[in-house]
Amino acid sequence: MNEPSPIANCNFCGKPATEVTGLLTGNGAAICNDCVTRYQATLAQLPRVPAPRPREQFVVPRPAEIKQHLDLYCVGQEQAKKTLAVAVHNHYKRVQQILQHPEGDDVQIEKSNILMTGPTGSGKTLLARTLAKVLDVPFAMVDVTMLAEEMGGQVDAEMILLRLLQNADYQPEAARHGIVYIDEIDKIAHQMAGSDITGNRYGKRLQQTLLKIIEGTVCRITVQDEERFPKPQVIRLDTSEILFICGGAFVGLEKIIQRRLGRSTLAHTQKNAIAARDEILLRVEPEDLLQFGLIPEFVGRLPVIATLLPLDENQLVAALTEPKNALVKQYVKLLAMEGVELEFTPDALRELASQALLKETGARALRGLVERIMLDVMYEAPESTNPVHVKITRPVVEGKIKPVVQHHYWGGTS
Numbered sequence: 001m002n003e004p005s006p007i008a009n010c011n012f013c014g015k016p017a018t019e020v021t022g023l024l025t026g027n028g029a030a031i032c033n034d035c036v037t038r039y040q041a042t043l044a045q046l047p048r049v050p051a052p053r054p055r056e057q058f059v060v061p062r063p064a065e066i067k068q069h070l071d072l073y074c075v076g077q078e079q080a081k082k083t084l085a086v087a088v089h090n091h092y093k094r095v096q097q098i099l100q101h102p103e104g105d106d107v108q109i110e111k112s113n114i115l116m117t118g119p120t121g122s123g124k125t126l127l128a129r130t131l132a133k134v135l136d137v138p139f140a141m142v143d144v145t146m147l148a149e150e151m152g153g154q155v156d157a158e159m160i161l162l163r164l165l166q167n168a169d170y171q172p173e174a175a176r177h178g179i180v181y182i183d184e185i186d187k188i189a190h191q192m193a194g195s196d197i198t199g200n201r202y203g204k205r206l207q208q209t210l211l212k213i214i215e216g217t218v219c220r221i222t223v224q225d226e227e228r229f230p231k232p233q234v235i236r237l238d239t240s241e242i243l244f245i246c247g248g249a250f251v252g253l254e255k256i257i258q259r260r261l262g263r264s265t266l267a268h269t270q271k272n273a274i275a276a277r278d279e280i281l282l283r284v285e286p287e288d289l290l291q292f293g294l295i296p297e298f299v300g301r302l303p304v305i306a307t308l309l310p311l312d313e314n315q316l317v318a319a320l321t322e323p324k325n326a327l328v329k330q331y332v333k334l335l336a337m338e339g340v341e342l343e344f345t346p347d348a349l350r351e352l353a354s355q356a357l358l359k360e361t362g363a364r365a366l367r368g369l370v371e372r373i374m375l376d377v378m379y380e381a382p383e384s385t386n387p388v389h390v391k392i393t394r395p396v397v398e399g400k401i402k403p404v405v406q407h408h409y410w411g412g413t414s
């Protein structure tokens with residue numbers, strides 16, 4: 001402290017060293033004792049930068065708790081929800097182990113990333129998103145084919161991680177425990193469904209790129225966000241504790257599984273075509289995915305396979321009404337704000353489900369159908385001065401009549 005300072009003045013107030021009691025120096029600059037005192041008060045008043053949330057401890061929910069939560073949002077998919085609940089529980093147990101024993105424990109739990117197969121609109125994205133919510137970790141979703149198209153086949157793993165980092169408010173300590181959902185993974189198979197049609201021309205290279213981050217590596221990610229940082233920043237992100245979930249529809253996978261199983265299984269499942277199809281789908285093995293065109297190293301890194309099944313009519317009815325944010329609940333709420341009571345009759349719901357089923361896009365079709373029916377009601381509701389009751393019946397869904405509107409008058413409806 002008493003060594004003569006090479007810097008002669010305080011860089012803040014400009015006083016020479018000879019006029020102050022002390023001059024703190026460092027990194028080519030100096031500050032005097034008066035300024036330290038003065039700025040201490042100012043510092044205390046500065047808005048706090050949100051602290052990174054490094055977790056010392058993860059409260060890992062039990063698989064049954066995770067599943068219960070998934071049940072609140074997602075209809076059916078019992079097998080997939082169970083598989084995911086166990087896999088996610090194990091993953092965060094592993095994270096917890098690493099946090100508690102950073103020097104290494106005697107038994108190392110290996111990382112298990114997840115592959116989700118299931119037709120469009122069966123709940124893949126919904127489940128991945130809900131898992132991140134249950135665990136309260138950052139989440140990012142990328143569509144790998146879209147990314148490849150945008151970048152002319154040169155998918156940079158960095159781009160995927162950047163999304164996660166953004167959603168983690170640029171806190172690598174939070175992002176490293178996040179969940180990344182990589183969609184349309186089936187589209188980068190390098191050959192399709194055992195036929196001689198070649199799949200995505202970038203497929204193999206894309207799989208290799210993804211492999212690196214999925215396995216676990218330290219990436220240097222360049223962040224350019226003028227609102228947050230004056231200059232581009234390079235943030236290091238270790239991916240070894242990120243949970244990667246890859247998903248895809250895998251059209252044609254059923255035939256591959258069926259071929260492997262042979263005719264024997266066909267015989268005793270023939271009683272019900274839908275049950276037979278589901279049973280076959282649930283028996284997927286890694287070798288079927290190799291057949292589909294995923295490379296062995298990639299399949300090897302996705303040891304957990306969760307199979308989602310096409311939703312049937314009953315499940316589509318349930319999807320309309322039961323989940324926490326079910327479509328029907330949303331419309332009821334919206335209209336209640338306008339003093340309008342909304343009712344869907346059971347046969348109207350069934351008709352909606354049956355129309356959706358024909359579109360073969362799973363629960364995804366429901367929204368468009370309901371929106372079309374509700375358009376006029378939503379348009380007119382805010383105009384009504386009396387409380388009204390709107391009933392959506394089967395003929396309404398069939399487009400034969402307009403929604404049934406009853407006005408509440410004194411002493412009842414008319």
Ligand SMILES: Nc1ncnc2c1ncn2[C@@H]1O[C@H](COP(=O)(O)OP(=O)(O)O)[C@@H](O)[C@H]1O
Pocket residue numbers: 073074075076077118119120121122123124125126127311319323362363364
């Ligand atoms: N099993 C399900 N239960 C309830 N809603 C579902 C289910 N599957 C899909 N949906 C709804 O359908 C829409 C599309 O679902 P999404 O998860 O994106 O399907 P996928 O990713 O399998 O194509 C979403 O609005 C979602 O809430």
Ligand SMILES: [Mg+2]
Pocket residue numbers: 124125126183
């Ligand atoms: Mg999806």
